[in-house]
Amino acid sequence: xxxxxxxxxxxxxxxxxxxxxxxxxxxxxLGFAETGAVRVGRAIELDVRAAxxxxxxxxxxxxCDRLLANPVTEDYSVxxxxx
Amino acid sequence: MQRVAVVRFPGSNCDFDTLRAAxxxxxxxxxVWHRDTDLKGADIVILPGGFSYGDYLRAGAIARFSxxxxxxxxxxxxxxxxxxxxxxxxxxxxxxxLPGALVRNAGxxxxxxxxxxxxDRTDTVFTSEFxxxxxxxxxxxxxxxxxxADEPTLAMLEGEGRVVLRYLPPGAGxxxxxxxxxxxxxxxxxxxxxVVGIMPHPDRAWADALGSTDGLRFFTSMAAWxxxxxxxxx
Numbered sequence: 320x321x322x323x324x325x326x327x328x329x330x331x332x333x334x335x336x337x338x339x340x341x342x343x344x345x346x347x348x349l350g351f352a353e354t355g356a357v358r359v360g361r362a363i364e365l366d367v368r369a370a371x372x373x374x375x376x377x378x379x380x381x382x383c384d385r386l387l388a389n390p391v392t393e394d395y396s397v398x399x400x401x402x
Numbered sequence: 403m404q405r406v407a408v409v410r411f412p413g414s415n416c417d418f419d420t421l422r423a424a425x426x427x428x429x430x431x432x433x434v435w436h437r438d439t440d441l442k443g444a445d446i447v448i449l450p451g452g453f454s455y456g457d458y459l460r461a462g463a464i465a466r467f468s469x470x471x472x473x474x475x476x477x478x479x480x481x482x483x484x485x486x487x488x489x490x491x492x493x494x495x496x497x498x499x500l501p502g503a504l505v506r507n508a509g510x511x512x513x514x515x516x517x518x519x520x521x522d523r524t525d526t527v528f529t530s531e532f533x534x535x536x537x538x539x540x541x542x543x544x545x546x547x548x549x550x551a552d553e554p555t556l557a558m559l560e561g562e563g564r565v566v567l568r569y570l571p572p573g574a575g576x577x578x579x580x581x582x583x584x585x586x587x588x589x590x591x592x593x594x595x596x597v598v599g600i601m602p603h604p605d606r607a608w609a610d611a612l613g614s615t616d617g618l619r620f621f622t623s624m625a626a627w628x629x630x631x632x633x634x635x636x
Contacts, residue, residue, distance in 0.1 A: 330505075334505075334550060335508060335548075335582065337506055337507070337508050337509070337510050337582075338506065338510065341510055386459070386463065386464075386467070387459070389460055389463070389496070389503050391495075391501075391502060391503040391550070391551065391552070392503045392505055392550055
């Protein structure tokens, strides 16, 4: 069975996020004065073949720990679509 | 004569500069391809600057899993010398050979210009020919050069004297920290000073025609290294 997995990688809270700041500034310039605390991360989607949904999630977390996220600077979350 | 392996990844673009700098310093320098699994008998390995694998995902994140990297890890573990310049420094951090990480410059811009630096450690393989506290000027050329690490790691690096190179703070006539690196860190080393990573480019500053010769001594330091004296296992 194949599961669609959505990985979200975000700069760790507390770490300076200059991209988030630049986007926040641009939004304010466009008149979206109600915005704040903008942060910019990365979204990765992938198919994972696995026997169960739990197994797909476990494998995706291993991928995050080894490659998709940098444990020094980033946090990640994993969402598995399907049954 | 020291034998130096310059590792070429797809996207390395300072490989020839680095090879020539090492040769000028009196070392015998050879290229090693990222798919090679041995280091051709090198005493010293240099990971040069560039954009390995297009900097996809994160700078150095994919290069660290290249076929050549287990040999580099073994070489470092056995006391062999490893020098990471710019992208090479990023790869060393991603590979866990040096702590911390290099992230997007605080100002977001790619910076390419000479900066002023201070030598903060001289008992490393690559800085032995400098004076402690000496001020030098080297070019930087990076978009992801802001060094970050958590507080315990920073305290360890400072406590063990492992900050090798620091950007100067702003001042009259100074080209200061160009990227927002924490504690102005421009380069660090492992505890024994055999593995060193720096963001500036000594490979672009080793001849008068290049505007500075301050970079040459990283390579002459390396060429003068006596492995036995540094505790390298036989």
